[in-house]
Amino acid sequence: MSHDHDHDHDNQLDPMTARVRALETILVQKGLIDPAAVDAIIETYESKVGPRNGAKVVAKAWSDPEYAEWLKRDATAAIASLGFTGRQGEHMQAVFNTEDTHNLVVCTLCSCYPWPVLGLPPVWYKSPAYRSRAVIDPRSVLEEFGVRLPPETRIRVWDSTAELRYLVVPLRPRGSDGLDESQLAELVTRDCMIGTGLPLEPVSP
């Protein structure tokens, strides 16, 4: 199993590599952590858990009104029914965009994010620029993502200050009537489930 130590044969490690390596060495020597467990954690979030999970939830909500109702009422259970549970998704809330309201999710205090449905957050979500401005001037944040909403569209910002994790369910795109769930899931971007994007438009045949 690879530990992905990029500089095993270098004499000069960059400072952060050296610092993490030292800490991991100490913890392994003391028996506090198992390096194989560290590998398994990394592997999970690098290649198993990501936003395609959330896309399946949204696509199902778009195509199954009963599921959408369940998701609205008890998102944790509705999402768990598709197999997506666990760390940083213990308590889920789905928030639905409407014709007149657009939802945007942020964590101004750290970087709370629904890992089981979206994977680990992107760098920008964790950055001071996003965390500071999303609550005070979300319209300019959206414009930096290329999303220009009509001025009358209400913006609802959800600051994840507790252990509830939010999933935005965007409006189903026009012209997607004939698509099945897996085709619909292809239209669901990671950003549209945070609120910094809109779903893709279906490609005309």
Place this chain on the structure above:
Amino acid sequence: MNGPQDLGGQMGFGPILPEANEPVFHAGWEKRAFGVTLAASATGAWNIDEGRHARESLHPADYYSSSYYEIWLKGLESLLERHGFVSADELKAGRMLSKGAVPKRVLKAADVAAGLARGGPCDRPVAAPARFKPGDRVRTRNFHPKEHTRLPRYARGRSGTIEAVRGGFVFPDSNAHGRGENPQWLYTVVFDGREIWGEGSDPTLTVSIDAWESYLEPA
């Protein structure tokens, strides 16, 4: 605490910079820092609230000049020192010098998948009935504790409306400091943008937080 983590409404951090290729990790050390942090927290020596407090307790200059996983690593080092697992001399030497505290448990690779899938639910029963109900007008308390809190500065001393009662949840302000879970009712409170940001605020804006009962008073 009014630490560097409390970013809502601050200015001057520049544009948001989405990446084109978005790697999950940007260096080999980042993934080790992430994995080691989760594996070490599985010892159960500290909880998520104490972990967050360790990060927000970094000096502001250090916090703002550190990348995300640098902040994680520095927080982890201070937690390990505080709980007697690792000494400053060992961190400097890069090797074990003495055994240190014995962990309650050690996460094994075979248990990772189940442990991550289980997570750490923090809803708890609360004996007293909820003080507020949806539709109630409330005002957030204006306090500035030196310890951990999850009431952001921008939302202190503000009037809003209870939108939902979310149930009983572990209270971070005490849990972060080893004073127990003390679960309280948690509410989603919605504020008008103008109530928080005043003149010039986007008139369509509403912002909500999830607030524990002791953060709130009737308005």
